[in-house]
Amino acid sequence: MSQAAGRQSIFITGAASGMGRETARLFHEKGWFVGAFDVNPAGLAALQAELGAVNCIIQTLDVSDKSQFDAAVATFGAATGGRMDILFNNAGIIMRGFFDEMSFEDQLKIINVNLIGVLNGTHAALPLLKDTPNALCFNTSSSSATMGMPLIAVYSASKHAVKGLTEALSNEFRRFDIRCADALPGLIRTGMTSDEFLAKAPDQGPFRLIEAVEVAKVVWASYHSEQLHWYIPEDLAGLDKAAGDNPELLRDKLGRHMEV
Structure with a gap:
């Protein structure tokens, strides 16, 4: 019998901290087997100690290296019986x-x-996803994928690409009974968020500070839904509408807040 022992399983990159770590915790609480992957071995070890070695596997992974990703998926598949x-x-x-x-x-x-x-x-994961009924490919995009944002131009471009890829594959992967969806978070309390930004976070509105566990909850909800885009908080969806209705106006509003 595999280590997962028939449990449903989730493969998480960036799992050592922030949104990935909270997602690992939540799915562990739900009885799932967790594969946790990150470039931070100390953070992974701490997570494994928390969840219990029988309930997860950990492995260092640089996601930009395809050979490393292939190896990580192979390790995960061996632990889950190909699920x-x-x-x-x-x-x-x-x-x-x-x-x-x-x-x-x-x-x-x-x-x-x-x-x-x-x-x-x-x-790398597609063969396992194909072999698992009702599988889900879930990607982290960003609120910056609603409109190109100054001072994070390349980051914003990368997240626009992830959003577009998710939309396209959500149709293509129906051939395999695989669903696709993404999260578009705003300001989330993680290690990627500087103390300066945390201090400036408004108390209300779409860019109020949100705890990382809220993203984990969205991943869970997405597995039980056909929804494509998940905005965190939900009122960030208005940015997509504003960008479509009047991109010049939104561009000029964003431009008034350019501070490094």
């Missing part, structure tokens, strides 16, 4: 600054993790 109910492409990085002042190498790092990492994960 993957959810692939959660969550790992991501962000760097702030004006486009012309950011190094090309740093811009490529953002693309390689945030977009290529999702492509690597989806390609």
Whole structure:
């Protein structure tokens, strides 16, 4: 018998902290088997100690490296008997600054993790997803995928790409009984959010500070739904409508808040 012992299973990248860690905790509470993958081995070890080694597997993973992703999926499949109910492409990085002042190498790092990492994960996991009834490919996009945002131009572009990929694959993967959906979080309390941004967070509105566990709850809800885009908080959906209705007005509003 496999380590998962017949339990439903979720594969999570960026699992050592923030939204990934909270998702691992929540699905563990729901009785699922968890595969936790990250570049942070200490964070993974702490998570495994919390969940219990019988309930999860951990492995360091640079999502931008396809060979590493293939190996991680193979390890996961061996532990679950070839099952993957959810692939959660969550790992991501962000760097702030004006486009012309950011190094090309740093811009490529953002693309390689945030977009290529999702492509690597989806390609690697697809055989397991195909073999699992009602599987879900769930990706972390961003509120910055509703409108290109200044000071995070390449990050925003990477998340637009993830959103578009999710939309396209949500149709293509119906051939395999695989659903696709994404999260578009706003300001979430994670290690990626600077203390300066936390201090400036408004008390109300779409960019109020949200706890990482709220993203985990959305991943759980998505598995039981056909909904495509999940905005966190829900009122962020208004940005998509505003961008479609009057992109110039939204562009100018965003431009008035350019601070590094």
